[in-house]
Amino acid sequence: MATTETLTAERILAATEEVLRRHGAAKATVVDVARVLGVSHASVYRHFRTKAALREAVTKRWLDRTSDALSGVVDADGPAEDRLRRWLAGLFEAKQHKAGDDPELFGTYTVLVGEASEVVDEHIADLTGQLAAIVRQGVEGGAFAPCDPDVTARALFEATARYHDPAYAPEWSRPDAEEAFTALLDLLVRGLRP
Template structure:
């Protein structure tokens, strides 16, 4: 089945996601991706030199969706405290949706994230960098006590890990998860105030 559409990296990544959803990380192959696209596997390899490179790229794409959605909160108007709350709440909500809306794909990506440590490290650096910008703005506006923004951001990220680290995904659907998250967020914000 040949295709007349131009083969792009984005089309390959979308097809890879479809294949991963259908077959899981253990069984998905480049040949499966090529079949979905109606091209040879050599065509896929022209864009991604190895299966590992393709898996890293699709993992990065998946993680970037969260980072991109949260970046708008960083640059929004309003008090830093409000933006910090929206950002952390947005991160929790994004992870809840990923786990709850498509559990098979979430499980697959959890496997891929375990394989792509450099991609994950970059993702965490991006997220903590966004948090650091909010913290820095809060310090500049005297909403938050002066400290090192990067260290504070990392502490906030680690303190809320239960609400965004995939290892805790089974707990995100608990009846009291939202209430517990809000209580933690209130405690953290109080600790930042002068």
Template sequence: MPPTSETLTAERILEATEEVLRRHGPAKATVVDVARALGVSHGSVYRHFRTKAALREAVTKRWLDRTSERLAGIVDAEDRDPERRLRDWLAALFAAKRHKAGDDPELFATYTVLTDELGGVVHEHIAELTGQLTRIVMAGAGSGDFSVPDPAAAARAVFQATCRFHDPCHAREWTAPGIDEEFTAVVDLLVRGLSSPSR
């Protein structure tokens, strides 16, 4: 049964939008397509999202947030020391990006286009991720595991140094032979660079 204006939620609209984007791609997907998929008028969709751009921004943010939410649990995992948290966080980021690219390539390609169009959403996502990394590095500095004068700068450097393993422009490389060994080598090098000389 199609939703009524009372039961139609922003979340249902975003779910339908994702499916429409998967089917039609960002160039052809319209608000009318989303409304049709939901069995409502396009005016009902516009009551939740005032413009097509706002809808695209919200669905892109939702897609990116899935990754940052998945990683957030690692940041405060007190059963792991900061080095383990850093390694696990970077591995989880790489795995999440590979999962998105490999398991749903059409949607991944669609979101790559949308993130290029929606720079603000991407900058917020990167700020969230580097903020998570900063908290891990700060914990390491506090425990003496890491020797860094500026944890935020160190976190940004770690993020940039590992971009090959999470930036969508490198997605074709993520299934290359030896990529896991290369990832481990980069992370090992970064951990040695952060580690306190006394360790």
């Protein structure tokens, strides 16, 4: 079935996500993506030169959804402590939803994330950069003790890894997960205060 809609990278990525959901990372092919779009696989390759490039782009798109959602917290109104709590809670909630709402796709992306280390490194740099901005604002406003915002952001990110690293996904639905997360968050915030 031929399509009359213009083939864009975004359409290809959306179709790739559909194919990944249906077939998983191991069995999804560029031919499958092209079939969903009603185009030849050569048309897909015009936008993404290799299967690896396509997989990397779809992984980046998936990770960027979290970064984009959290970026609004950085410059939102309110005290830095509140924004830090909202940002870390937002990261945990986003990961919980990704794992719980679509477990097949989450499992597929966990495989793809393992393949796309540069994309993951960029994602982590973006997230820790957002955290560093909040910490910097807190230090400048006197809410947080003087510190190196970049080092502190990395420490906060690593300290909360249990609540955003996909390796811990099975623990996110435990009945006490929210309570344990809140206790950790309280401890971390107390440690930042002057």
